[in-house]
Amino acid sequence: MKTLSHPRMAGLDNDGNPIEGFGETVLTPDEQRALLEARAAIRGERVQRRESYDYLLTKGIADCDECGHDLTGGRVHAEAGPNYRCQGCGKIRMDADRLEPVVAEEVLADLLRPGQHEKLLRLQQDAREEAERLAIYIKDADSRFAKLKAFRQQMVPDAYKAAEKATKDDLAASRARLRFLEQITGVPLSDPREVVGWWNTAPRAFQRGLVMLSVAKVHVLAAGGGAVDPRSRIRIDWRTSVS
Template identity: 50%
Template structure:
């Protein structure tokens, strides 16, 4: 059994420094300090967890909620011969009540938003990086943004658009395209092309081991740097092929064969099928920068690349 912070073993025996840190944490919590503020305070004073890590709010709450903090068993009864404890039973019960009260005050978590144009279907108009779904705050509206740059990622982080201002206009454009004469035939032709591409990629992926075997046979006749470069390129090729195949497999099974009214179908279709149909109709949509208020019509910020 892992040692509980504050004690020398699971059988008891105080660890003086750890116990002191937990007692200070309890006092700060009783003084209406938040868990985050409490962690910052005891971390700054050099107190650490059993594993030597800095305290995090959820870890602190979990440790202080353990009944052995007050020498109690899982039923809340005193453990005979446990010895000195980090908290008194009264302090322990007060902390549990405090944590319960804080939990009741937390707003209910918002339901996860099912983004329609991620996975490469939308990209930043400034740097061509794929847009990702995000919320500015936990209570904010869902939005798309170009992710901030970081080492190895050349995104700019400068373009953002609310989800309804991106998804609504794109859906309208796709539905308008589906109302054109011959839309059903064109859609079936696109699906057939994508199925053909998927089949070629599937064969390519399945033949990867054979290509690697041939490459290994050439290892002795290639200089090490050339062999490493060839192996790296082959692995990258297979990885990209698998990713593309996974994406295509999400599109090619969209159940629209024989559908006479694609607009009515769209209105009752789950998001997965809507996303697939958009992926069949368009390659991607580029999202331009806002232009400091010039683009009141969100469609003016969008450039759709059709298949």
């Protein structure tokens, strides 16, 4: 429990956000926060923490148009507002309160275009079917490990190790994929004319799910200098399939 409450051990950065490229996190940010609070409550303390911010567009949704690196969320210093930045080339930085509203606006406007609502329902159905297959495959992991173990004696140790690692990696990738699919299937897709009102009060997970469902990638462009319209700093690849 103590180990997992350390952000790095949980696969999270110091702001409690998943570390990009870390693979599947051991705990989600929410789980880790809940764990920290539970530990503090046991000790009768109140948790001393800066208000954490739930970024809408991390987790691979937004990337840097310059180098293709996924953007991460963070603050420049303790008092600064939440901010997206590229840790690849370092050229892209954009405040969350400028980036997120323009992406939300585009996503909601797209939903009102003819045929789009139906398209998203179709994507959700595809995701639901894949999630069902994947859940069965993940449940079957124990038997795959057991089969591998049965061959252990006949295998060169290095070959066994490699096969075991591949099986583990495959399981981690399947779980990460299932988590992604569940985020997009969980979004309630009601009447598109009501979606703007819905958005304003929707839980963050649903907002993110809707963005993930309609967008394949948001590319954030470098600022040209001066007071640029935030709309001119994004380029969206719309999702055409869940794969």
